[in-house]
Amino acid sequence: MITRRGLMLVLSSPSGAGKTSIARSLLTRDKEINMSVSATTRPRRPGEAEGKDYYFVDEEKFKIDINKGLFLEYARVFDHYYGTPLGLVQKLLSSGCDVLFDIDWQGTQQIKAKARDDLVSIFVLPPSTAELEKRLITRAQDSAEVVAGRMARAADEMSHYPEYDYIIVNHDLDQSIDAVHTILKAERLRRSRQASLTEFMKQLREGCS
Amino acid sequence: MITRRGLMLVLSSPSGAGKTSIARSLLTRDKEINMSVSATTRPRRPGEAEGKDYYFVDEEKFKIDINKGLFLEYARVFDHYYGTPLGLVQKLLSSGCDVLFDIDWQGTQQIKAKARDDLVSIFVLPPSTAELEKRLITRAQDSAEVVAGRMARAADEMSHYPEYDYIIVNHDLDQSIDAVHTILKAERLRRSRQASLTEFMKQLREGCS
Numbered sequence: 001m002i003t004r005r006g007l008m009l010v011l012s013s014p015s016g017a018g019k020t021s022i023a024r025s026l027l028t029r030d031k032e033i034n035m036s037v038s039a040t041t042r043p044r045r046p047g048e049a050e051g052k053d054y055y056f057v058d059e060e061k062f063k064i065d066i067n068k069g070l071f072l073e074y075a076r077v078f079d080h081y082y083g084t085p086l087g088l089v090q091k092l093l094s095s096g097c098d099v100l101f102d103i104d105w106q107g108t109q110q111i112k113a114k115a116r117d118d119l120v121s122i123f124v125l126p127p128s129t130a131e132l133e134k135r136l137i138t139r140a141q142d143s144a145e146v147v148a149g150r151m152a153r154a155a156d157e158m159s160h161y162p163e164y165d166y167i168i169v170n171h172d173l174d175q176s177i178d179a180v181h182t183i184l185k186a187e188r189l190r191r192s193r194q195a196s197l198t199e200f201m202k203q204l205r206e207g208c209s
Numbered sequence: 210m211i212t213r214r215g216l217m218l219v220l221s222s223p224s225g226a227g228k229t230s231i232a233r234s235l236l237t238r239d240k241e242i243n244m245s246v247s248a249t250t251r252p253r254r255p256g257e258a259e260g261k262d263y264y265f266v267d268e269e270k271f272k273i274d275i276n277k278g279l280f281l282e283y284a285r286v287f288d289h290y291y292g293t294p295l296g297l298v299q300k301l302l303s304s305g306c307d308v309l310f311d312i313d314w315q316g317t318q319q320i321k322a323k324a325r326d327d328l329v330s331i332f333v334l335p336p337s338t339a340e341l342e343k344r345l346i347t348r349a350q351d352s353a354e355v356v357a358g359r360m361a362r363a364a365d366e367m368s369h370y371p372e373y374d375y376i377i378v379n380h381d382l383d384q385s386i387d388a389v390h391t392i393l394k395a396e397r398l399r400r401s402r403q404a405s406l407t408e409f410m411k412q413l414r415e416g417c418s
Binding site: 002123125128132151152154155159161162165166167169183187189190191194200203204207208209 | 399
């Protein structure tokens with residue numbers, strides 16, 4: 001049996017396109033992929049577990065780790081840092097496990113720059129502007145201005161679709177989950193991910209002579 | 210709805226690894242992929258239909274077409290020419306149909322040189338040398354020499370596995386058919402094959418402002 005190297009599956013989309021529901025279902029369906037756990041400097045909230053929801057670290061340690069190049073990607077959002085520790089991901093990939101990321105185009109670009117060969121990126125699109133707007137009106141009292149702001153941010157995120165390997169238009173949630181799962185299963189069969197293939201081929205070919 | 214450009218799915222393997230059975234099942238399961246029909250200069254045999262089994266052409270016409278660059282790939286096998294007419298394949302791809310090829314590494318290399326972006330290549334391997342040998346002994350009276358010759362040709366074909374995108378080890382026929390079908394469905398979702406994506410994105414983003 002050929003052992004394989006894991007891959008990093010990135011799902012990006014404008015907020016409201018259904019990415020989070022797809023990610024949650026994929027984790028339930030497929031036991032060989034794990035959600036990436038980020039480190040953050042923001043305080044722990046009630047109910048959050050260390051190492052499950054986040055790794056909680058202080059700002060000084062986070063900045064030292066940035067300088068040491070220990071993050072696969074990171075970002076500052078308002079007053080806090082969020083980032084993916086490189087070591088944990090590399091350990092998972094080497095042991096043949098896949099890692100799922102629910103991140104935006106900026107995080108995806110950082111991962112691409114560091115580990116192109118292990119990255120598979122999918123961009124999830126809403127089926128239409130009308131459908132996106134419907135999903136972005138989260139409460140009846142949302143003002144037109146608030147919704148317009150969300151739509152503008154969605155348009156900005158969507159302008160980065162050419163940077164992704166695969167495109168899924170989320171007409172139907174179940175079909176979109178199937179599509180992401182299909183991409184994951186196919187990408188596992190890439191020659192470049194078959195870790196012990198050279199050894200297997202050597203045995204196979206030597207046996208022929 | 211986004212229209213898509215078709216792709217060329219190439220299956221290669223040493224003889225005896227199960228490629229032909231996989232190809233036949235895939236065509237039954239998936240109606241959007243068609244078998245490529247080759248042109249040949251060899252005489253038509255009883256029961257063969259023009260345009261279904263082969264396009265039967267004379268050698269003079271075949272050679273003129275080679276010089277005009279009208280073949281996607283071609284080869285001379287003993288006294289006859291075999292080749293894939295480029296025009297037919299291009300027509301299928303443009304109309305969003307996929308084309309399946311059951312060819313060796315040399316044909317695959319020729320297609321790669323002409324149309325890399327539309328090509329998805331899969332190499333099918335036998336699970337072990339013992340299993341390959343079992344499948345290559347086609348008749349009880351096959352001599353050790355005949356079998357050894359087949360094994361040597363298999364080893365030679367297998368040396369080209371690094372030129373392929375995906376590797377499938379054929380432990381179980383049904384699982385291998387599933388794997389090829391999964392690769393086909395995933396590759397259809399590649400951004401580069403979504404023919405009308407630019408237009409779709411333009412509408413989506415304009416609608417946001």
